[in-house]
Amino acid sequence: MSGPAIILVRPQLSENIGTAARAMLNCGLSDMRIVAPREGWLSEKAIAAASGADRVLLAAKVFESTKDAVADLNRVWATTGRDRYMTKPVDTPREAAAHMRAADAEGLKFGVLFGPERTGLENDDVAVADTVLTVPLNPDYCSLNLAQAVLLISYEWHQCEAAETLPAMTKGSEGPASKEKLIFFFEHLERELDSCGFLRVPDKRPVMVRNIRNMFQRANLTGQEIQTLHGIVHELVTYRHKKGEKG
Amino acid sequence: MSGPAIILVRPQLSENIGTAARAMLNCGLSDMRIVAPREGWLSEKAIAAASGADRVLLAAKVFESTKDAVADLNRVWATTGRDRYMTKPVDTPREAAAHMRAADAEGLKFGVLFGPERTGLENDDVAVADTVLTVPLNPDYCSLNLAQAVLLISYEWHQCEAAETLPAMTKGSEGPASKEKLIFFFEHLERELDSCGFLRVPDKRPVMVRNIRNMFQRANLTGQEIQTLHGIVHELVTYRHKKGEKG
Numbered sequence: 001m002s003g004p005a006i007i008l009v010r011p012q013l014s015e016n017i018g019t020a021a022r023a024m025l026n027c028g029l030s031d032m033r034i035v036a037p038r039e040g041w042l043s044e045k046a047i048a049a050a051s052g053a054d055r056v057l058l059a060a061k062v063f064e065s066t067k068d069a070v071a072d073l074n075r076v077w078a079t080t081g082r083d084r085y086m087t088k089p090v091d092t093p094r095e096a097a098a099h100m101r102a103a104d105a106e107g108l109k110f111g112v113l114f115g116p117e118r119t120g121l122e123n124d125d126v127a128v129a130d131t132v133l134t135v136p137l138n139p140d141y142c143s144l145n146l147a148q149a150v151l152l153i154s155y156e157w158h159q160c161e162a163a164e165t166l167p168a169m170t171k172g173s174e175g176p177a178s179k180e181k182l183i184f185f186f187e188h189l190e191r192e193l194d195s196c197g198f199l200r201v202p203d204k205r206p207v208m209v210r211n212i213r214n215m216f217q218r219a220n221l222t223g224q225e226i227q228t229l230h231g232i233v234h235e236l237v238t239y240r241h242k243k244g245e246k247g
Numbered sequence: 248m249s250g251p252a253i254i255l256v257r258p259q260l261s262e263n264i265g266t267a268a269r270a271m272l273n274c275g276l277s278d279m280r281i282v283a284p285r286e287g288w289l290s291e292k293a294i295a296a297a298s299g300a301d302r303v304l305l306a307a308k309v310f311e312s313t314k315d316a317v318a319d320l321n322r323v324w325a326t327t328g329r330d331r332y333m334t335k336p337v338d339t340p341r342e343a344a345a346h347m348r349a350a351d352a353e354g355l356k357f358g359v360l361f362g363p364e365r366t367g368l369e370n371d372d373v374a375v376a377d378t379v380l381t382v383p384l385n386p387d388y389c390s391l392n393l394a395q396a397v398l399l400i401s402y403e404w405h406q407c408e409a410a411e412t413l414p415a416m417t418k419g420s421e422g423p424a425s426k427e428k429l430i431f432f433f434e435h436l437e438r439e440l441d442s443c444g445f446l447r448v449p450d451k452r453p454v455m456v457r458n459i460r461n462m463f464q465r466a467n468l469t470g471q472e473i474q475t476l477h478g479i480v481h482e483l484v485t486y487r488h489k490k491g492e493k494g
Contacts, residue, residue: 025388051390141299142273143273145266158384
């Protein structure tokens with residue numbers, strides 16, 4: 001089965017994990033990933049709630065961090081109910097489904113992040129994503145539970161015919177790099193920014209890091225471009241050190 | 248608020264009624280109708296499951312029969328997961344939403360029937376509807392719960408822009424009659440068919456009644472046309488009686 005990975009970040013109730021599995025399988029999805037679940041999440045309650053979709057639960061992969069869970073993906077959406085004041089494109093579920101079909105046609109891997117029931121995704125989780133995904137609902141009452149949100153996004157993927165997909169990226173393009181490569185670059189860059197003192201104010205550091213990550217995120221970097229950026233950072237640092245040695 | 252009435256027929260679990268209310272209000276719907284619920288359905292569990300949408304629960308109207316619940320509606324959809332072997336048009340949720348927007352633009356009233364959790368709608372409930380509504384899902388695993396089904400149909404109504412609606416019926420047309428008028432005619436007809444012996448085989452009666460109802464249902468009869476049919480049945484019977492008296 002193809003389709004998006006459904007990534008549940010720190011889910012609180014094992015019942016919701018089961019109902020999410022049920023929603024996924026109804027729409028032909030099976031790649032469930034869970035970040036830092038509570039101990040004993042694969043409970044009888046979860047299996048009962050899955051209502052026959054327990055094969056999705058049993059095959060779910062567990063990760064320690066959001067970063068690990070998206071490492072092999074090329075495109076990531078983050079579901080949010082409220083505005084995060086990050087400069088990122090926003091898709092409705094239907095728009096996201098069309099983009100996912102296009103990504104699928106290009107052979108890319110992609111997934112959708114869902115936050116914990118009460119609080120939603122943290123800003124650092126959202127920063128890992130390329131695009132924010134928001135369901136347009138009644139402005140006077142928006143209160144989807146976790147499995148309902150999973151259902152709507154899975155449903156739109158399933159309804160979106162290959163014929164309805166958006167035009168794929170220009171041929172010949174290498175396509176966006178895996179998130180692993182991108183995050184590896186972020187970490188390289190931030191290590192250097194820490195050591196040079198650019199990120200020295202602890203209160204401001206998280207926001208600065210997110211803003212920097214978001215900028216690069218939006219660029220849809222290819223693997224080759226990321227290599228180039230590594231080179232640039234490396235060269236700048238080496239130059240500084242050499243200059244320091246000399247000066 | 249406009250939009251379809253959501254009609255839960257003999258729901259089994261009060262929690263599902265609450266979650267259905269939550270799904271409705273998320274999509275701006277508030278006309279909930281419940282046919283023959285269990286005693287004590289408006290329980291604490293239902294209110295907790297509604298998660299702030301209890302105003303929908305508290306305003307829900309309760310009816311003894313499906314017939315009563317649809318009496319004031321002009322168009323009815325029946326959600327089914329399996330084929331009922333009735334000759335009725337079938338809509339996906341998206342198609343139904345477009346038709347509902349068109350009906351709304353004409354000032355018609357409409358609603359969607361949802362069956363009990365385990366068994367779904369009975370054939371006699373489906374026979375009251377103009378159109379069958381089926382969600383296209385994974386053919387190897389279709390298992391939506393009641394509130395999930397309500398969510399998908401409510402969501403498609405909410406997503407369907409007025410601009411996307413299908414062309415309305417020809418102007419000048421009176422539009423389809425209320426279900427009350429149609430059912431009143433069905434009952435008149437069936438009374439006469441019983442008394443003349445047409446429906447005399449008890450085993451076959453239910454299927455025959457449904458087939459007859461479905462035929463008329465598909466005709467989208469106006470109030471004037473139903474009056475004409477009443478007249479036809481009345482005249483045929485009176486002729487038979489007169490003939491009997493004479494012969």
